[in-house]
């Protein structure tokens with residue numbers, strides 16, 4: 400016992416210095432140029448501390464000492480505050496379109512905590528120099544409680560249509576018709592609707608009061624048995640966007656419908672099945688491949704010829720072409736299941752192809768327009784017409 404506040408304060412300064420030295424050593428050893436940041440955080444505080452030691456020994460922690468010390472810290476602090484500002488400028492807008500699975504509050508809270516720890520590292524020891532530690536802690540504690548209460552009351556509305564500081568609610572609305580084909584080619588089922596996806600964690604919670612039709616009674620789940628959930632995904636982001644809404648609507652009727660056909664199916668000498676296809680459709684299409692259990696995709700006409708699957712073992716291909724392009728033809732090769740107990744009627748692969756009508760008269764539809772009219776001003780829906788055709792071979 401008997402450690403004075405001044406000693407404690409020196410020790411806290413040394414700890415911060417040591418931590419920044421560790422960061423400096425680590426980044427230098429890695430050969431990273433960003434080592435200049437911890438370098439500034441070592442050199443400036445250490446220099447000001449050493450220059451002020453005599454002053455400090457003689458007169459203790461006076462106001463003059465504190466001001467001189469803070470001036471010594473100014474250069475690295477201003478620079479670090481700029482870097483932190485850049486981090487927030489990048490991450491805040493990204494969290495408005497990072498999908499329904501990442502809670503932005505948690506990410507922001509972590510960033511703010513990290514920024515506070517970094518900024519307070521050389522200021523911490525001031526607490527031990529002040530006459531009353533309790534008063535400082537009470538002040539900081541009440542700021543925390545005040546902010547906590549304000550945040551919990553939900554006083555802050557997340558979106559804004561104000562052009563000087565826009566905070567849009569990003570939504571994808573796709574008017575789609577889905578057609579499911581049986582292995583023999585006949586139509587097994589079909590439906591149509593407005594498929595709504597939220598690009599942020601909030602889902603439809605703020606939209607429902609304005610558009611009562613879009614509520615949780617039309618929530619739809621990802622179907623594991625259909626390629627890419629059974630919906631016309633435009634981006635391969637089904638891991639990030641897991642909450643969707645599907646509002647029943649009449650079928651879409653684009654003037655240039657998708658034409659899809661199996662050109663050939665042959666069993667190769669080495670026992671694999673090679674299928675080739677031809678598609679005529681709009682400028683943007685996506686293809687989803689889902690080999691049935693046991694079967695595997697061993698080659699295709701895309702990229703370097705090696706199929707690349709995503710986390711769920713499915714394949715996503717995005718295709719776009721200019722206005723005057725020949726029909727899209729492609730092939731792939733499947734290795735059927737080697738074990739004989741796989742049911743023969745199950746087929747080798749489920750394939751789905753989506754068309755996306757992003758422009759021209761085909762992009763619009765009456766149900767889409769009437770839904771979009773109901774959205775509030777701060778919502779920014781991107782909308783288009785899509786189709787989804789599923790086949791099994």
Ligand SMILES: *[C@@H]1O[C@H](CO)[C@@H](O)[C@H](O)[C@H]1NC(C)=O
Pocket residue numbers: 611612613614615616617646
């Ligand atoms: C929820 O949506 C369904 C279907 O759109 C609608 O029939 C129902 O009235 C809505 N519920 C409320 C409370 O608005």
